[in-house]
Amino acid sequence: MLDLFAGCGGLTRGFVDEGDFRSSGAVEFDRSAAATYAANFDPTGTHTFAGDIADFRDVPPVDLVIGGPPCQGFSALGRRDPADVRNQLWREFVRVVRDSDARMFVFENVDRFAKTPEFDLLRAAAGEGGQLADFRTQVFRLNAADFGTPQKRIRTIIVGSRIGPVSAPVASHARRPTANLPRWVTLREAFLSGPVVLDPGVRDEWLPESFLDFQGRSVPGAFKLRDLHVTKRYDLTSEIRYAHIAPGQSRLQLPEDLQYPCWRRDPVGRSDVLGRLRWDEPGVTIRTEFFKPEKGRFLHPQWENGGDQVNRALTHAEAAVVQGFDDRHVWCGSKAEIARQIGNAVPPPLARAIARVVGDRLTAA
Numbered sequence: 105m106l107d108l109f110a111g112c113g114g115l116t117r118g119f120v121d122e123g124d125f126r127s128s129g130a131v132e133f134d135r136s137a138a139a140t141y142a143a144n145f146d147p148t149g150t151h152t153f154a155g156d157i158a159d160f161r162d163v164p165p166v167d168l169v170i171g172g173p174p175c176q177g178f179s180a181l182g183r184r185d186p187a188d189v190r191n192q193l194w195r196e197f198v199r200v201v202r203d204s205d206a207r208m209f210v211f212e213n214v215d216r217f218a219k220t221p222e223f224d225l226l227r228a229a230a231g232e233g234g235q236l237a238d239f240r241t242q243v244f245r246l247n248a249a250d251f252g253t254p255q256k257r258i259r260t261i262i263v264g265s266r267i268g269p270v271s272a273p274v275a276s277h278a279r280r281p282t283a284n285l286p287r288w289v290t291l292r293e294a295f296l297s298g299p300v301v302l303d304p305g306v307r308d309e310w311l312p313e314s315f316l317d318f319q320g321r322s323v324p325g326a327f328k329l330r331d332l333h334v335t336k337r338y339d340l341t342s343e344i345r346y347a348h349i350a351p352g353q354s355r356l357q358l359p360e361d362l363q364y365p366c367w368r369r370d371p372v373g374r375s376d377v378l379g380r381l382r383w384d385e386p387g388v389t390i391r392t393e394f395f396k397p398e399k400g401r402f403l404h405p406q407w408e409n410g411g412d413q414v415n416r417a418l419t420h421a422e423a424a425v426v427q428g429f430d431d432r433h434v435w436c437g438s439k440a441e442i443a444r445q446i447g448n449a450v451p452p453p454l455a456r457a458i459a460r461v462v463g464d465r466l467t468a469a
């Protein structure tokens with residue numbers, strides 16, 4: 105398979121872990137993300153095209169093309185500008201699917217992609233008279249939590265196939281437990297008894313000094329998941345603010361004297377700012393700046409009134425765990441670059457569920 109807009113390779117991770125898939129190429133123009141991809145899936149570094157997809161011409165023949173163009177153009181958080189050049193990237197996706205002669209494709213994006221003109225255009229491309237006329241598409245709206253990820257994250261998945269339809273990915277977990285399905289994985293389970301247990305008392309601020317050569321340039325890394333268990337130094341007022349916020353609460357519950365002036369003018373909006381996560385639920389959608397508490401609900405869930413408190417945002421390692429990565433994945437780049445890779449990734453457990461139904465179709469054909 106070929107992964108376009110590959111990022112750190114969250115999507116590939118799920119497909120490779122599912123068994124029968126092998127990556128024969130990836131396209132990613134962020135150098136550190138491309139280095140992360142290569143460190144995990146391309147040991148010789150020769151199959152990873154670290155450049156703009158518009159310049160990617162040597163398309164190898166593959167069975168499957170997977171990929172998720174950047175979502176800022178489509179996401180509710182982005183500018184929602186229909187002329188945004190990023191919205192045109194699906195065209196490049198279509199070109200590469202055609203040039204690769206793939207039998208199937210998987211296109212991933214944010215929930216609201218299904219309501220954009222680009223969504224209709226992509227489906228039209230796979231319709232009568234379109235560039236991918238021999239493909240038929242199926243659309244799935246999937247929540248990563250239903251597939252064993254300790255995170256509520258809803259994504260639109262379009263599966264294109266010219267060898268027949270796939271069955272719907274099968275949920276392994278449910279919001280409320282049923283006779284067949286356990287309830288969603290919580291942060292308590294993920295942090296305290298998951299495959300990677302991380303000490304909440306972390307103090308380290310910096311990644312280790314380590315560099316590797318990626319296509320002739322030096323890139324920080326490759327770091328293990330535990331190396332990413334780093335925090336930052338907060339000023340005292342910030343720590344006092346965080347200490348006032350119980351699980352499920354946010355800046356809205358802060359006493360008047362700890363509010364920023366701009367918040368006082370907006371007493372109800374942006375209710376997730378300085379939000380604290382809850383131990384007994386999955387996390388909320390991890391974004392690229394999860395390490396800044398003012399960017400959302402990213403405060404660590406440990407908080408006892410007057411007792412044991414962890415007054416900081418999630419570490420990079422914790423965010424990667426919430427995204428469903430384990431310690432087999434390694435990472436390259438600066439702290440901010442790695443945070444972007446983590447926040448952009450498709451959770452590998454969700455990718456695995458998709459890989460299973462796509463793999464069944466490819467083997468049956």
Ligand SMILES: C[S@@+](CC[C@H](N)C(=O)[O-])C[C@H]1O[C@@H](n2cnc3c(N)ncnc32)[C@H](O)[C@@H]1O
Nearest residue numbers: 109110111112113114115133156157448449450
């Ligand atoms: C949403 S992320 C993909 C995440 C990935 N699917 C995963 O699971 O880890 C989109 C990626 O597209 C890359 N990108 C954006 N524009 C690009 C372009 N013109 N050519 C190549 N890559 C691009 C970004 O650097 C970003 O890493």
